[in-house]
Amino acid sequence: MKNYKFTISFLGTNYSGWQYQPNVPTIQNEVEEKLYYIVNKKKPIKQKIRAIGCSRTDKGVHAIEFVFNVKMEYDKDLNFLRKALNSALPKDIKVHSIEEVPLEFNSRFDAFKKTYIYKLFFGEKNSPFFQDRAMLVYKPTDLGKMMEISYLFLGYKDFRGFTKELEDENSYCFVENITFNIDYPLVEISITANRFLRYMVRRIIGTMLSYAQGLISIDDVNDFLKAKKVSNHTAKAHGLYLKKVYY
Numbered sequence: 001m002k003n004y005k006f007t008i009s010f011l012g013t014n015y016s017g018w019q020y021q022p023n024v025p026t027i028q029n030e031v032e033e034k035l036y037y038i039v040n041k042k043k044p045i046k047q048k049i050r051a052i053g054c055s056r057t058d059k060g061v062h063a064i065e066f067v068f069n070v071k072m073e074y075d076k077d078l079n080f081l082r083k084a085l086n087s088a089l090p091k092d093i094k095v096h097s098i099e100e101v102p103l104e105f106n107s108r109f110d111a112f113k114k115t116y117i118y119k120l121f122f123g124e125k126n127s128p129f130f131q132d133r134a135m136l137v138y139k140p141t142d143l144g145k146m147m148e149i150s151y152l153f154l155g156y157k158d159f160r161g162f163t164k165e166l167e168d169e170n171s172y173c174f175v176e177n178i179t180f181n182i183d184y185p186l187v188e189i190s191i192t193a194n195r196f197l198r199y200m201v202r203r204i205i206g207t208m209l210s211y212a213q214g215l216i217s218i219d220d221v222n223d224f225l226k227a228k229k230v231s232n233h234t235a236k237a238h239g240l241y242l243k244k245v246y247y
Contacts (some may be wrong), residue, residue, distance in 0.1 A: 176194070
């Protein structure tokens with residue numbers, strides 16, 4: 001038995017996220033099905049394929065770099081496996097690399113930080129090139145105010161006010177940096193942290209947007225950060241991308 005680390009990218013538009021769900025298309029469903037076929041082809045005894053993903057992603061969320069690992073018996077050329085898998089997978093999922101890693105490697109628990117980017121498109125109508133790939137912002141928005149309050153989210157803080165549900169009791173995360181890349185009308189916001197709660201990035205972005213549009217006050221933002229209230233200001237899923245996973 002060997003352990004293999006796969007690095008892929010995908011457009012999440014046609015999927016209900018990474019994690020397996022019955023009766024709906026997911027990225028995990030696709031990679032496990034295609035790997036099962038390739039690895040077990042012409043073999044009398046079939047081995048199960050279980051892909052362990054580096055994180056969950058919500059429906060419509062994209063990934064520039066997503067990592068998963070699979071423990072399986074496979075002794076052929078890994079470049080051949082990569083090409084075969086890319087031929088079998090839909091065109092909105094791409095395998096960039098496959099490498100053997102120690103058996104104890106776990107793509108989820110061994111990651112020590114991740115970077116997400118969020119894309120905003122400012123205008124009355126979205127560009128066809130960013131349809132389902134950036135959130136359209138058509139309301140008057142003070143981008144300077146978004147940048148001004150971004151520092152409030154930095155550091156080691158309790159982010160229970162920015163999550164839909166807690167997977168465990170720990171709601172503290174260390175946000176290392178938040179940066180803005182402005183190529184108007186497209187704005188990309190990058191957030192790096194040691195861990196992320198579900199909906200955390202989307203609610204940070206949504207909260208900053210609502211503040212910049214005059215819908216909430218700085219006191220509201222601070223109340224969310226003190227977990228006195230839960231922010232329901234959630235940016236659209238299709239603007240979010242997992243950019244990099246660090247090991």
